[in-house]
Amino acid sequence: SQTIHQWPATLVQPVGSPLSLECTVEGTSNPNLYWYRQAAGRGLQLLFYSVGIGQISSEVPQNLSASRPQDRQFILSSKKLLLSDSGFYLCAWNFANIQYFGAGTRLSVL
Amino acid sequence: GQQLNQSPQSMFIQEGEDVSMNCTSSSIFNTWLWYKQDPGEGPVLLIALYKAGELTSNGRLTAQFGITRKDSFLNISASIPSDVGIYFCAGQINNNDMRFGAGTRLTVKP
Numbered sequence: 001s002q003t004i005h006q007w008p009a010t011l012v013q014p015v016g017s018p019l020s021l022e023c024t025v026e027g028t029s030n031p032n033l034y035w036y037r038q039a040a041g042r043g044l045q046l047l048f049y050s051v052g053i054g055q056i057s058s059e060v061p062q063n064l065s066a067s068r069p070q071d072r073q074f075i076l077s078s079k080k081l082l083l084s085d086s087g088f089y090l091c092a093w094n095f096a097n098i099q100y101f102g103a104g105t106r107l108s109v110l
Numbered sequence: 111g112q113q114l115n116q117s118p119q120s121m122f123i124q125e126g127e128d129v130s131m132n133c134t135s136s137s138i139f140n141t142w143l144w145y146k147q148d149p150g151e152g153p154v155l156l157i158a159l160y161k162a163g164e165l166t167s168n169g170r171l172t173a174q175f176g177i178t179r180k181d182s183f184l185n186i187s188a189s190i191p192s193d194v195g196i197y198f199c200a201g202q203i204n205n206n207d208m209r210f211g212a213g214t215r216l217t218v219k220p
Contacts, residue, residue, distance in 0.1 A: 006152075034207055043198065043210040044112050044153075057206070090152050094205050097141050097160075101152035 002027035006091045006102035013109055019064075019078040021105050023091030026072065032094040033074040035066055036086045038104075044090065050074060081109045116199050116211025123189055124219050131214040132183040133199035139209075141202040142175050142182040147213070148195050157184070157199075189218050 003026045013019060025031050032051050036044040046059045048066035056066050060100040063082050067075045074091060086109045114133045123129060133142075141160055143155035157168050159175035159182060166173055172185045182201070186193055199211040 034206075041213075043116075043212040046208070049206050051206070092152075097177075097202060097205065098143060098155060098158055099200075099202075099208060100155065101145075103153045104150070106150065 002093070002095065002100070004091060004093055004100060004102045009103065010106045011108070012108065013081050015083055015109055016080050019076070019081050019085070019107070021023055021076040021089055021107075023074040023076075023102055024072055025093050026068060028072070028093070028095065030071055033068065034092040034094070034099060035074065035076045036090040036092065037088050038090060043110075048076070064082075083109050085109050113131065113161065113194070114199055114201055114209050114211040116214060118214055119212070120215040120217070122217045125189060125191060127189055129186040129189055129193070130183060131197060131199075132181060133201070134181040135201055136180065137201070137209070137217060138179045139201035139203060142173070142177075143200040143202065143208075144171075144173050144182070144184045145198045145200065146195050147198060152197055186216075188218075191218050191220055193209045194218050 157173040
């Protein structure tokens with residue numbers, strides 16, 4: 001069966017520090033992968049999606065970037081975090097028109 | 111992308127009561143999905159709807175894909191304490207275009 005892993009679960013970073021969040025999927029090949037951000041009490045905002053290795057589409061211009069170095073690996077990065085980058089980050093993959101989510105990473109930028 | 115209009119924003123109900131929530135949009139969708147999110151976790155799929163008029167149940171949960179393809183509702187019957195959480199609707203146009211409602215926060219009082 002397919003599973004999706006996201007880490008770390010929580011992260012506290014100072015303003016101006018770099019960021020790297022990782023997401024991996026098991027049990028499938030060439031999945032569509034997604035990064036979302038969820039502000040407190042709000043819905044999900046799509047940040048990036050990828051249909052294959054090295055293919056990244058950005059939905060929202062911002063301080064973040066994404067990379068897909070391997071088929072089942074999706075990374076969310078930043079060179080310098082801002083206070084406004086705080087939030088709950090979710091990775092997802094798509095199967096049969098349904099998106100399945102990881103457990104999320106709670107990022108606090110202080 | 112534009113968020114869906116989900117209501118109500120929050121509900122406080124007594125255990126055993128029925129719950130109803132809905133999502134509307136000005137856009138037409140090919141798939142409607144309902145997710146539940148527990149605190150600090152990623153959303154988990156509850157029900158997927160694939161064609162207009164479709165009515166689908168999952169235990170005490172029932173959801174319908176509106177005839178106009180612009181709306182959907184979710185009903186929960188005989189609520190129990192573990193129903194507590196945030197419920198999200200999602201409308202999908204294609205694999206990489208999914209819109210989310212802002213969520214309905216459900217509180218169940220024993």
